[in-house]
Amino acid sequence: MPTLTKLYTMQEAAQHNTPQDCWIVIDGKVYDVGSYLEEHPGGDDVILATTGKDATDEFEDAGHSESARELLETFFIGELDLSATVIPELEISSKKQADCTQKLKDLTKQNWAIPVAVIGVSVVIGFLYLRKK
Missing domain, CATH: 1.20.5 (Single alpha-helices involved in coiled-coils or other helix-helix interfaces)
Structure with missing residues (x-):
């Protein structure tokens, strides 16, 4: 039986923008990285600055390693609902x-x-x- 992936809107993801509750969107996927903020080598402010928008460009520009990409997948919680794309x-x-x-x-x-x-x-x-x- 296939696993259903939870869909989130950008507005929903944008509401999670604090150090205690932080979600980011990269390549159409939503990640809950709140528990990782203190461990992030670039500091938590780098991640917090990308909440509420698509952080794909920032993530790619930083040149993350393959292990960083694998670690990111452990924080995956769902996908961005592209059918409800409204850009406030x-x-x-x-x-x-x-x-x-x-x-x-x-x-x-x-x-x-x-x-x-x-x-x-x-x-x-x-x-x-x-x-x-």
Whole structure:
């Protein structure tokens, strides 16, 4: 009888982000590494910085050995549910971008008089200067 693998969403994995309860996601797999944090050669802060997102790139960039990869498998608790892929960061950033765009438009509307005044004063001074010659 096949063993069923537990599926987790990225949101579920992201909620486990403390030294006492730490999950990471690498290559679509979810690992509970809370018990390993103190033993990690790179320090616990390196692992804690990767919670709540896919840590595959960081894991690969660190150049882990084959024994480190085998050790990682001992912390396997399930797989990432790719059917429920909602990336909150994208929603937040697009909302922030819309807010920034609106603020820029408001600022442009409010401060149009300053450049117009500078140009106006420059034209008047130029006219008066040329008139005196």
